[in-house]
Every structure is written in C-alpha cells, then in structure tokens.
Amino acid sequence: MLKNESATNPSPWDLVFKQFDAISREYEWTSEVEAQLGTIGDHQLAKKLGVSRTHVANRRKLRGIPEKVQKESTCFKINWSPSMDALLGALPDKEIAKQLNISQTSVHRRRILLGIARNEVPTISDELTEEQIALLGTESDRKLAAQWGVSAKVVRDRRNQMSIPDYDQSRRWTPQMEALLGTISDSELAKKFGLSCRSVTARRKARKIPEAETILWTPDMNALLGTMSDWLLAQKLGCTTNIVRTRRNSLNIRAFSSNGRVVQWSPERDSLLGTVPDKHLVEKLGIAYGTIRNRRISLGIPAFTQKKWTPENDALLGTMPDLKIAEIIGINKSAVRSRRRELGIEHHADMGVTARQWTAEQDALIGTMTDLEVAQKLELPYTAVRQRRITLGIATVFETRWTPDKIALLGTMSDRKLATQLGFSRSAVMKRRIDLGIEVQVVSQRGKSDGT
DSSP, rough: OOOOBBOOOOOHHHHHHHHHHHHOOOOOHHHHHTBBTTTHHHHHHHHTSOOHHHHHHHHHHHHOOOOOOOOOOGGGOOOOOOOHHHHHHHHHHHHHHHHHTTTTHHHHHHHHHHOOOOSSSSSGGGGOOHHHHOOOOOOOHHHHHHHHTTTHHHHHHHHHHHHHOOOGGGOOOHHHHHHHTBBHHHHHHHHTTTOHHHHHHHHHHHTOOOOOSSOOOOOHHHHBBBBBBBHHHHHHHSOOOOHHHHHHHHHHHHOOOTTSSOOOOOOOHHHHHHTHHHHHHHHTOOHHHHHHHHHHHHHTTGGGGTTTOOOHHHBTTTTHHHHHHHHHHSHHHHHHHHHHHHHTTOOOOHHHHHHHOOHHHHHHHHHBHHHHHHHHHOOOHHHHHHHHHHHHTTTOHHHHOHHHHHHHHTTSSSHHHHHHHHHHHHHHHHHHHHEEEEOOOOOOSTTTTTTT
C-alpha cells in the first residue's frame, strides 16, 4: 500500500502518474495484486481485476515496472501446421488467406514471425505473353496495363523482376515534336502525339518556349487590350489568359484596373504613397485599394504603419484601448499593441486604475477573495485587480488559504472529501497536493472511497 509521505525531488512523470492514481483510485492494491504487474498484459490484468486498462497501466508505470510485451496476437490462435507454413512466401499473403479461409493479417504476422520474405512475383504476371513482355519499358506501366486488361502493379512488378528500366517519357520527344512546341496549342500537340496536356506544357516551360498564339491579332482586338481584365478578354476571344497578357505586355499596354480604367501614375500621386494608409487614398484618388497597394510595393515604399509613429501617436499609447488608438491612427490593433510593448507601456486598463489611485479600503480587499470577485465588487477590470495584487506582492487567495493545519490534511483522505471539508475545489486540493509531492491515502475497499 501507499504511505503518506512527501516525495523527494519528484519528476514530472511521477506527478502525472500520481494525479491519475488519485483520480481513478477505486481498487485496493495489495502486494499480491501488484506482483502481477508486468507479468501479463495490462489489458489482461485489467480484465481479471475488473478495472480499466489505463488504471492498471498508470499503477505499473508508477511502480517503474516495464510493460509485458505481447508477443502473441489473435493470429496465433490458429493452429499452424507444417503444410500451412510451407505456403508462406510461396504465394502472396492474400491468396494464402483465401485458401486457408483466414485473415490476410494473420498470414502476414505468421510470415513475419518466421522471418519469411513475402512473395514478390504477382500470380497474374505469368499470364503475360512473350510479345507483351517484349513491350515492357516501351510505354508507361499504366498505359500497357490498360491495353492488356491487368493492373499497373502487375506490369510494374513483372518489369522490375526482369530488371527492365521504367519508361522515360522524355525519350518520346523527338526533334520534330519539340519543333512544334509553341507553334500550336499544348492541347492540340498532346492530342496529336497521344500525350497528356500537362506533360506538353511542362516540356514547353522547361524549354522556356512561350505559349502559342492561337488567334490572329487584329487592330480591333488590340484596341480591347487594357480595357478589361485579361481573363475576361481571353474568354471573349476564346484563348488563354496568358496569351492575352503576353500580347498586352508586348505592346506596353497597362493592365486594366479594378475601377474600370487604366491608372496613370503621376509623380504627385506617387508622392502620396506611404504617407497615409492605402485605404485612405482610395477615396482621395478614386483608385482601387489593390491598385494603390501594388503600386506602393512595386516602388519599394513601406506601408504607413512602418514609419508613422510620431511623438503625438506614441503619447496616445496606454491612454485608451489599443483598438481605439488603431482606429484613430488608421492602422491595425496588432501594430498598436506591438508598439506599446516595444516602449514598455502598460495596457490602458492598468494605467486608468492607477490614475484613479487605489484607496486603503480597495487594497484591503485584495487577497481576501479571488481577483475576479474583487473586480466585480469594485466594478474594475480583472486585469487591473490582478496587476495591483502583483504590484503589492500579495499572494492569491488560494495560497493564503493553505495554512499548515490544512496542508497536514493532504493525502489523509480523498481530494474530493477534503475539498468539501475545506470549502475548496477538488482541482485546487489536487494541485496543492501534487505540488508538494504528497500521495493520496489508499482506499480501504473497492467502490467505497472517501468522498468519491
């Protein structure tokens, strides 16, 4: 049985195990019962004793007893005969399981236990004819499998068995095929030579060949460039967005802006970038927010929040909530909070209470009840009360409650019963006991715990 004694330098694991032991203790651990720990599996012992497996595992770990390695499993309930063992490795596990009417997992575990390698040769591979075997590696495994009506794994395994290298699609690219890249669309080239459109596109990009223009640009079509988005114009002309973009860039035509016209950036407009938040320039210049932001970034101008902490703005920090300051300056709340912490300025809630000054009656309440109760009684922010208590060096109400007489009761009864007796929460009692390394009293009879 456990004794009521303080642990010397308990490790974190010891405290965790003790906590679990205190919560779930519903069994009298005698020396005979504890002698079984580690001799059989936790699950088997838990079933035997009528307790949870977690309860047994926690008790075993608390005593530093290693777990019993379960070398047996359900697959060994099968009486494996020599003839059954002879099949292992000779056939795939799936086929053996089907023949013996057992699970494939049982076959797999039995084969692993005996150190037998699995059957690498697919059973269906023998069905490949000499003509089919001659074609291995000349096309992709997937394509050959589709032609022959077998799985791609069958083709791959057979090819690997014969040490035939995998089909390399790059070998299909002849000089004549590469000469067509960029002259016709990728989809047309893929369809012509039986390739995927993705592989053609990847080949063209690897050669840095621009996409083929599938349309003939007329003066009327050129006049539409920049008057609408590249995507919308591509939909109208029946081509890709990249073709429209490439054509527009070749003619030095600016992209269409979201407000329906091409923005002409003058030196006067550029000089405004970064002086105020981008969203403030939207209404002033009549330009979309995204257009303003992209222009500022392209010119390497930092955002307003990166350089506009003036002495006047710094003076606002701590005098009001960060969110309100952010709205006044026109920046986000996180930027205000970061600046305030950088300057070591406390949150406005603490500053405000300090400015009102704490009376002797208010200070007398701190520590006699929780910070939340004091805050509600004085109608002050919780953070202000907590900061005031820390400033005065007053312990929390829970720390002041733990007198030597109360500490002496820890471990003499269950945490739940002691919490009811002292008027504390069970978690507060448990935390104090674990912090002091005190073990809980053993329950004398199963199902008759003190206060549980």
